[in-house]
Amino acid sequence: MVAPHSVSKSAVSRLDTEGSAVARRGEATTTGVVGARNDAAPSNISISLTQMLDRREQRVADQQALLSRFGRPLVQLTLVTPGPVKDTAQTRFVFDQGLAAVHQALRLAGHVVLAQQGGYRVTGPEMLMVIDAEPLCIKENMLQIEERNALGRLWDVDVLEPSGASVSRQQLGWPARRCLLCDEPAHACARSGQHALADLQRAIEDKVHAFRNRLGR
Numbered sequence: 001m002v003a004p005h006s007v008s009k010s011a012v013s014r015l016d017t018e019g020s021a022v023a024r025r026g027e028a029t030t031t032g033v034v035g036a037r038n039d040a041a042p043s044n045i046s047i048s049l050t051q052m053l054d055r056r057e058q059r060v061a062d063q064q065a066l067l068s069r070f071g072r073p074l075v076q077l078t079l080v081t082p083g084p085v086k087d088t089a090q091t092r093f094v095f096d097q098g099l100a101a102v103h104q105a106l107r108l109a110g111h112v113v114l115a116q117q118g119g120y121r122v123t124g125p126e127m128l129m130v131i132d133a134e135p136l137c138i139k140e141n142m143l144q145i146e147e148r149n150a151l152g153r154l155w156d157v158d159v160l161e162p163s164g165a166s167v168s169r170q171q172l173g174w175p176a177r178r179c180l181l182c183d184e185p186a187h188a189c190a191r192s193g194q195h196a197l198a199d200l201q202r203a204i205e206d207k208v209h210a211f212r213n214r215l216g217r
C-alpha cells in the first residue's frame with residue numbers, strides 16, 4: 001500500500017484524539033503518527049534542481065488542498081539538507097526525531113492534530129499536519145523545539161495560517177536563524193555560497209553523531 005519513498009500524494013490520515021491514525025474512506029493512510037515509516041530502503045540518490053523545484057511546487061498544491069479542505073493552520077516539517085542527496089538513513093532518522101518532537105510539543109500544548117499527510121520521498125522527508133489551534137501559538141511552540149532540541153537546527157518547521165501565509169520568526173520577535181557554521185543569518189550564507197558543501201554536511205553529521213551517542217544508538 002505504501003509506495004517507495006513516500007505515501008501516495010492523496011494520502012491523508014485523520015487522527016483521533018488518542019493520536020492514532022485512522023484511514024479515511026477511499027484514501028491510503030500514512031503508516032503511523034510518529035515517524036513516516038516506509039519499508040523501502042532510503043534511495044541515497046542525487047536529485048536534480050528540477051526535481052526539487054517540482055516537489056516544492058507540488059508541496060504548495062498539497063498545502064492549498066489541506067487549507068481549503070480543513071480551513072485550519074498547517075505545520076510543515078521538512079529538513080535542512082544541503083546537497084543533492086535528500087533520502088538517506090540519516091535524513092530519515094533526523095526527520096523521525098523531528099516528527100516525534102513536533103507531535104510531543106503539540107500534545108503538551110493541547111493542540112489537536114486533525115490530519116497529516118506526507119512521508120519519505122526521494123526529494124527528502126516531509127510532513128504536513130493540520131492543527132486545530134491559533135497559528136502564532138503553534139509557531140511559538142515550534143520555534144522552541146527548533147531552538148532547544150539538539151537536532152532542532154536540522155528541522156525546518158513552518159507554520160501556515162488558514163490564509164496560506166507563513167508565520168515568520170520575526171512576527172514573534174525571534175531573530176533570523178543562524179548559519180550552521182557561523183554567526184551570520186542562515187539565508188545570507190546560503191545566498192552567497194559562503195561555505196563548502198562538505199563543511200555543512202560535516203557540521204550536520206557531527207550534530208547527528210553527538211545526538212546518537214547521547215541516545216546510545
Ligand SMILES: [Zn+2]
Pocket residue numbers: 179180181182183184189194195
Ligand atoms: Zn555561515
